Amino acid sequence: MSDTSLPPDAQAPNGAVPPGPLLMNLQYTKDLSFEVPGAPEIFATLREQPRIDLALDVQARPLQQGGNVFEVSLQIRADAQVPGQNGASQTAFIAELVYCGIFTLNVEPNLVEPLLLVECPRLLFPFARNILADVTRDGGFPPVLLTPIDFVALWQSRRGQSSADTMPPPVASA
Template identity: 35%
Template structure:
């Protein structure tokens, strides 16, 4: 008889509980939209150059198995021709998650990859609505690869550590 994933060495049954994840709440922590084009009184068609910056943060809450994940977005839109700023959008969007059965060594990547994936469709919708309501065509964000973002941040921190210890 072949061993199944549920059996360990010596045929003993190994119980691995499935990962449980629930979104308990999600909310806008902070939102700012500046329509600089309108403030200057400028009009007409302009070709925008949009730059997006994403930062993620996660922290344990006082309740067992609860974590808060915060996605911070900054969107800058400039005119391609002259470089004048069109608008600036800053958004902090948070989610409260109940997470169980994730090993400690996998919790950090889980919080900064899987949780933002759950929040992203809502963030995309807010950005689209705010830019449309602000007088611009709706900005539909491309899907963000949170795994690549996580790996890039780890690589950046790893390369920054030797420089920090050399300066100490």
């Protein structure tokens, strides 16, 4: 039996660099929305930094049946609230971003999920963070600067929820 694997710095026979375990083919903004429902009045009454509620989700889907090419989407929603009259909060802005990447994976099946839900979003995150900061700043507000996300913890949390959903309820003892 001969070893057909190439060292990391070697080239394939046709001169191309052999693919690694994870290849980002393309990245793009799939959806971007920015709303200021109370404009222009909100700008005249804004006295303090808005309170921002963030929601983040990661989704992955194969682009071909049984293949190794996937679309990974990083979905971010930022709702900014400011104190309004009578103590009720008022929406300053709503920003929604779906930032995607197309990835080719050349790994064992047991490594696909962690790569898709941890490593791929980790690679997309800096670009999505920049877009969100730019759109909020260009919208007339201080830029929303997201802190780094622990995608491992997010993935583990998601796995814990899905296994808890499939487990039978505990039996009460007397």
